[in-house]
Amino acid sequence: AQSVTQLGSHVSVSEGALVLLRCNYSSSVPPYLFWYVQYPNQGLQLLLKYTSAATLVKGINGFEAEFKKSETSFHLTKPSAHMSDAAEYFCAVSVNRDDKIIFGKGTRLHILP
């Protein structure tokens, strides 16, 4: 069975600092991996996805993530945090196209002025 583990339920960074949100996955087959963002009282928006093409994936709003098979990781980064990045971020995995998505518990990102 597939699963994701997000390290840190809350992460605080200063505005302008590097954002690093950690995600490790478990899957018996090559996974599809996703990062979703949820702003307060809103739905889920896809930030980026890994679908077995390039291991470094660029998404919206300046975010990117790198798939590392040897480390079973898919960490999300952004070089310079902005106040508008404050939100909940979910790492997620599925094993087939059109298959259910399994979400991690989420990391709430706080941006300090």
Added chain:
Amino acid sequence: EPEVTQTPSHQVTQMGQEVILRCVPISNHLYFYWYRQILGQKVEFLVSFYNNEISEKSEIFDDQFSVERPDGSNFTLKIRSTKLEDSAMYFCASSERGGMSYEQYFGPGTRLTVT
């Protein structure tokens, strides 16, 4: 840009009552899903639906739950007799079958409050 829509945005109901949550998936999508998120917790898969039948369901999706695509555009989730623990945000999603985007598009959610 096409989007998934859900109604109502907020539903308050009394324990034991039936509720129907409605979703309009993106028009050319063929796979449909329901997820839920209890306040402060992670998003959980409930059920997937393709070709007018359930493809997969989770342990949460017991006999109190049912899904239907009544008219070719709407996709509904019915809870027959709501419990307090059904209070959650319910998200509908849709995807192309075999599409190159590998993406499920999520609606804005319906917040269900059971009192």
